[in-house]
Amino acid sequence: MRAICDDLDAETDALREVIDGLTEDEWRLPTPADGWDSHETIIHLGMADVAASLAVLDPTEFEKTKTRMLQGEGDLHSFGGLDVRSLTGTELWKWFTGERNRMNGAFRALGPKDRIPWFGPDMSALSFATARLMETWSHSHDIADTFGAEYPQSERLRHVAHIGVTTRGWSYANRGLEPPQGPVRVELTSPGGEIWTWGPDDCEDAIIADSYQFCLVVTQRRRPQEADLEIQGDLAAEWMEIAQAFAGPPTDAPEGRVGG
Numbered sequence: 001m002r003a004i005c006d007d008l009d010a011e012t013d014a015l016r017e018v019i020d021g022l023t024e025d026e027w028r029l030p031t032p033a034d035g036w037d038s039h040e041t042i043i044h045l046g047m048a049d050v051a052a053s054l055a056v057l058d059p060t061e062f063e064k065t066k067t068r069m070l071q072g073e074g075d076l077h078s079f080g081g082l083d084v085r086s087l088t089g090t091e092l093w094k095w096f097t098g099e100r101n102r103m104n105g106a107f108r109a110l111g112p113k114d115r116i117p118w119f120g121p122d123m124s125a126l127s128f129a130t131a132r133l134m135e136t137w138s139h140s141h142d143i144a145d146t147f148g149a150e151y152p153q154s155e156r157l158r159h160v161a162h163i164g165v166t167t168r169g170w171s172y173a174n175r176g177l178e179p180p181q182g183p184v185r186v187e188l189t190s191p192g193g194e195i196w197t198w199g200p201d202d203c204e205d206a207i208i209a210d211s212y213q214f215c216l217v218v219t220q221r222r223r224p225q226e227a228d229l230e231i232q233g234d235l236a237a238e239w240m241e242i243a244q245a246f247a248g249p250p251t252d253a254p255e256g257r258v259g260g
Contacts, residue, residue, distance in 0.1 A: 004129045005108050007156045011133050012100055015140040018149050019093060027089035031142040032221075032254060038143045039092060043084050045139055046096040049103040052116075052132065056106040056125075059117050066119060103132070120247060134160045134245060138219040145221075153191040157211045161188055164218030164245045165198045171242050175250045184236045188214050205233030207240065218245040220253035 019027075019038065027039045036044070055062040084095060110116075112126035123131070137160050144151040165186050172179040185199035188211040196211060207214065208230040216222040217229065217240055224231065224240040231237050244250060 001108055001110055001112055001125060001129065004126060004133070004159070005104050007159065008104055008107075008129055008133045008136070010154070011136045011140070011156060012097070014152050014154075015136060015143070016093070016097075018140060018144045018147070018151065019089070022089055022147075024089055026147070027092075029146055031146045033139075033142045034254065036142065038146060039085075039089060041139050041142055042092055042096050045136060046084065046092075046099050048135065049096075049099040049132070052128065053099065053103045053106050055116050055118060056103075056110065062117055066117075069119075104129075130159050130163060131246075134163050134219070137215070138221060138246065141216070141219075141221045153212045155190055155192055155194075157191065157215055158196060160215040160219065160245070161186075161196060161211050162198075164215060164243065167218070167245045168239055168243070171239065171244045174244060175242060177242075180235055180238075182235050184233070184239060186214070205235040207231055207236050217253075218243040220244060220246075220251060223253045223255060226256070 019042070022038065028037050030037050031041060033041070051062070051065075054065065084092060087095060107125060107129045110125040112124060114125045115122045116125055116128045118128070133156065137156070141151055143149075168184065169179040182205060183199050183203050185201070185203035185206040186197065187206065187208045188196045189209070190196055190211050199206075210228060213222070213227040213229055217224050217227050220243070224237075224243075229240065231240060242250070
């Protein structure tokens with residue numbers, strides 16, 4: 001848990017570098033994520049952190065709040081009781097880092113296999129922390145692309161790539177499709193030059209790519225035809241068209257998104 005929490009802290013620092021120095025007007029500029037500006041993006045990340053802290057520190061209260069939400073009595077922004085939409089960008093970032101530190105501190109006290117309740121099935125602490133890193137990385141690109149900022153490529157991409165691979169079945173089920181039985185091999189080159197692999201060596205269907213490009217596609221920050229992927233076989237091509245590494249209703253990456 002220490003390693004994933006350290007990486008989550010590092011990903012948060014990378015996001016800080018992107019938002020550092022934004023004016024109030026820039027905080028409100030639309031990002032490539034339809035309907036979201038940078039201010040709303042940080043609210044979304046922070047409120048999920050508030051919910052995560054509650055799930056770890058007071059799971060009974062989390063379940064009560066979850067039930068009320070499922071009954072239509074509020075949404076994710078109901079957590080915490082603070083009107084964060086009225087905060088300035090600087091105030092919002094201070095609030096966010098406080099909630100992020102609280103959540104990560106709660107994660108650090110757990111074992112990797114400890115279970116945490118969530119809005120879908122409960123998750124292991126390790127998987128939960130990894131998912132928070134993946135979401136941070138994804139939304140950081142929304143803000144970075146807004147301002148043409150270069151986002152750092154690090155070995156932390158392995159976390160994002162792993163979720164991208166393991167959610168292949170979910171990408172189908174989420175669209176009401178039957179997940180195929182055939183495997184797909186994934187071979188990715190890390191920023192440091194290491195080769196990361198998933199799937200059998202002799203697989204006919206494969207995706208061979210730079211890890212950064214693969215992660216942009218599975219988090220729907222780029223369409224597969226707009227990324228540098230070598231796709232072999234129909235199963236691999238079909239998966240990349242619907243890949244979705246995050247929870248929620250099925251969505252597609254916007255066309256023509258640039259950056260990174």
